[in-house]
Amino acid sequence: MHVRRRTVLAGGAATLLAGCTPTGARISSTSASPRLVPLRLDAGHVMKVTVCLRPFRPAGPRLEAERFGETTVVHNYGHGGAGWSLGWGCAAEAAALARSGGASEFAVVGAGVIGLTTALRLIETGAKVTIYAEEFPAETRSARATGVWSPSSRIALADAAPTGFAERWEGWARASYATHLRMVGLLGDPVEFLPQYEVSDGEPGGGPPAAHDFLHIHRRVRDLQPPWRQMAAEENPFAPRETATGNGMVFNVASYADRLARLFMLRGGRMIRRSFPDRTAVLALPEAVIVNCMGYGAKAIWSDAGMVPVRGQIGWLIPQPESRYSLYYGGVNAISRRDGVVIQYYGPNEDFGYGDPNETVDRAETERALAILRQVYAT
Template sequence: MGDDDVVVVGSGVIGLTTAVVLAERGRRVRVWAKEPAEGTTSAVAGGLWWPYRIEPDDLVGAWSLHTLDVYRELAHDGGRTGVRMVEGVQAQTRLDELGPWAARVPGLRAATPEECAGPALWARLPLIDMPTHLAWLRERLVAAGGVVQERTVGGLGEAFAEAPVVVNCSGIGARTLVPDDDVRPVRGQLVIVENPGVSTWYGRVDATSHEVTYLLPQPGGLILGGTSREGDWSTVPDPVEAADIVRRCARVRPEVAGARVIEHRVGLRPGRSAVRLERETAGGGVLVHNYGHGGAGVTVAWGCAQEAARLATAAS
């Protein structure tokens, strides 16, 4: 075990991105994960960049904007990175309802009535094909000398036995691993259908219920969503909920109603009252927590990774 050794716990988008940043700064990084990235909640995510149900407001803006800048660059090689810049509308949303970050998103503006009825915003935003992006992150990590090891972690002390610095990116697993009772599942269900010709994304959040409505055109099909049920641990798709998702999306794009269903997906977002991104002394070494990103892990991944790496490598 050397001074440059780091163990990152968790192989979702937060863990892999953090590991890449650390490895490219010269650290010897091992990612520990109980399942491959393809089996994580990140692989189920719709993949649209948008600060969605994540706190604290005063930090999320900077994390999101840094991540946006990275994705805009990665979109130049979208076939490999899985990142594309796609036009779309966020319905039932006004600019003055958003934080200061919104003024710094290139091209973000009020939608025209032709683009969307009612108050809405138009933007050309990153839309990430998560299976492709996660595989690319893993390849980039390996190219920087990092290693991904599939193993179940019973406690953070196991990691300190092999590295002086541990970064906890365990997502929903932090509830028992830390343990942290503030971490809770926010269940999301999706339906993937054959795309009948939808080329733009659409999103709408109902703040009064668990329903969210979105259409996200991805290479593997059109993703229809969704739900946001707090405290629900079930990962089994609900057929009634799936039918309701398709009905809601068909009100936006009627051609969706007859589209062939390819797949049903369920993921448990790692909800928390606020992201925990902080450093502490533990296990005789340095422990950095980077979890609790809710439904916006993709949106803040690079900003949080940069801060986590700074905390992990800062002098004591």
């Protein structure tokens, strides 16, 4: 048996329903088997296709202060595919750096998840905070994220991460996870746990090795989530294909981002739409302390030549509340979130999308991914 476990996977929710299922769906008839309603995976249910450039830095996220004359800039960007997962832990560290000089008014540049969480952590200390951003939360690259707990997803390269990085990362991950847990069950379900199924594609190997040695340190926090297990044949809804299952944390990004923005405004924060053509425009802001949460935009503005875009595309299907689970098969993941079923092809290895700055939608890629997933339900 070969199951390619990906740390980027998250769960979906198995609905214990005895309702009708499409002809040809592989649903076990035993009483112990979950009654999974197959996902509707035809192109007619695609409501949009989006592309996100993950801001990858070989050395990992940049979290440090830098002086520009009388202005202090605290950098908090470059989280790769782990922005939603690590946001709260990194925000706490960035807020502490910003507050260390005694200032009481702060500018946060960027309204993605890193900007929102950092602004909230600052405002919770009694500070006056203004977010300046060209794109508001629903328009940012963060809004196009997969939405799963993936704290080590393209977080750094093994040979470029500085000494002590793994320990620092673990602190971010554990602090963030604790905050995510406090959002489980809140109105709009910004965070929830959903069962997931990883189905073997029968291939003996995991594809060609990646050319880049990405740092894999998820095992340091594997105690945070329930363990996975191999499903017995009598309970496996995808038999005879071998299947592993577990429960994973999923972020319903639309409701989560909306909640963060609302909390920020309710606590006295301001959000101003403004574009920044260059660094001079950022440094012209009136606040003496600026927190840079620009994500991939920091590459040009702050001359971070080492930052690499990692292209990721998601096809969004109309929400399917009757099929609340996640399915991984053949290099494709489907996550039935409340704001839509996200379909993502991960490619043959982690090099897929690396260094690709193209944000043009490739609908054919999504249609191929749907065709791959449909095979798992075929008789």
